[in-house]
Amino acid sequence: MLVALTLGLAIVVAVIALFMGVFLVMEPDKEMTSRLLSLTTSAGEAPEPDESQGKIGGKLNKPVGKAMNRLGLSGNIAHKLAQANMAITPSEYYIITAGLMLGALLLGWVLTRIFAVGMAAALVAYMIPGSRLKSAHSKRQQNFTHQLPDLIMMLVSSLRAGYGLVHAINIVVSEMPSPSSEEFERVVQEIALGFSLRQALAHMVERIESDDLGLMVTAINIQHEVGGNLSEILETISNTIRERVRIKGEIQVMTTQQRYTGYALVGMPFILAVIISVINPGYMSEMFQPGWPMFIPIGALIMIFMGFILMRKMIRIDF
Missing domain, CATH: 1.20.81 (Receptor-associated Protein)
Incomplete structure (x- = not known):
């Protein structure tokens, strides 16, 4: 039991560190901007980056970059990174994504002992770097x-x-x-x-x-x-x-009230869960036991996420 708790704590720390890496490293950088501005390709896309200059992944950058080039995956990501003005190379992007997925997979499996939960957590982690990239491009x-x-x-x-x-x-x-x-x-x-x-x-x-x-x-x-x-x-x-x-x-x-109503509806279940856990810890703990009870909070999280996406689409007006 102690070993499992220690392993779980280590994984939690690793996942938090990876999350911080995504939000701290994937920030616009003046030096990277100058490098991107100094070169260009005939297609108007970002130049092929020098993977050896990456700050993340160390010696993994070159082989990962070569593998992505062979699979034809680097060009599209390089263009999106240039659009978002992100100070990382395509290989670093894939290393961050793989690290987040691995950490989330291990965390979900250790906490629940259900491999499917770990896979679901890894899928969510896979979407985080892409969402961050899209958000940065949209803001720019x-x-x-x-x-x-x-x-x-x-x-x-x-x-x-x-x-x-x-x-x-x-x-x-x-x-x-x-x-x-x-x-x-x-x-x-x-x-x-x-x-x-x-x-x-x-x-x-x-x-x-x-x-x-x-x-x-x-x-x-x-x-x-x-x-x-x-x-x-x-x-x-x-x-x-x-x-x-x-x-x-x-x-x-005009849509501010609807947006904040959506945020409140998403946050309310989590606030109530914390309050109930403080008042009566045993009441909530039954849903987090290994086995089928774990599907209750997982299903709730999925429905909350889907509801939030639906509300965002309803108040988005394009013209």
Whole structure:
């Protein structure tokens, strides 16, 4: 019994450490950003990273990276890591994911003695790095969209002052905060490497995946082909985007109550479980005995998770 408890405690500590690794290491890093900005590929994706420079996994980085390259798994993850501005390589991403899955598998099995529970825990752990990656990309995309109206007006002012578009982009790089400055700096880098302005802007749209940015780039491309007053076109687009951002903000305010209601409904079962456990410890402990009783809390957790996802989808308004 003591051995099992010790092993379980060690696994818990290991899983907590891995979770901390995901949230601390998978953070945007200025040094990594500079490395990504300094290179590019013809497809506009992130360059193939040097796996030997990884901070996680040590000597495992190279073989894991080679294996992922053979399986064709590195390119997609490298592109997503570049979109999210994550300071890790694809091999490090897979090492973190494998470590989380192994830790969750062992933890679930040691605590319940049911292998299926361990597998379910490993499946949940598998989704954590991907969710973190998606969240970081979404946040970066949102920040870029909020900066876009001011960015466009800066381009308009530069064009009206008599500067060319490329020079106006250089002004954006020097004056705008991240992530706008980083993305437009990469556009300048690609132009210096021989890409056309059209290609460099298309690559930026692929990285950011913003409809508003796509609208701006389309206007620039059309003006480049047929002519016209680009500053007036961009000013109109800036006002349109600013209005869209304002309406989105109003929608966020109008759905605040529903969002927090969802959070409260998700948190309520856990709060009640803690209160009941304090008042009458034996009442809750029966559900956590090895064997079939463990399926009761597992089923409850699955239904809570599904309900939370459903509520999030119901209050999400896309336009």
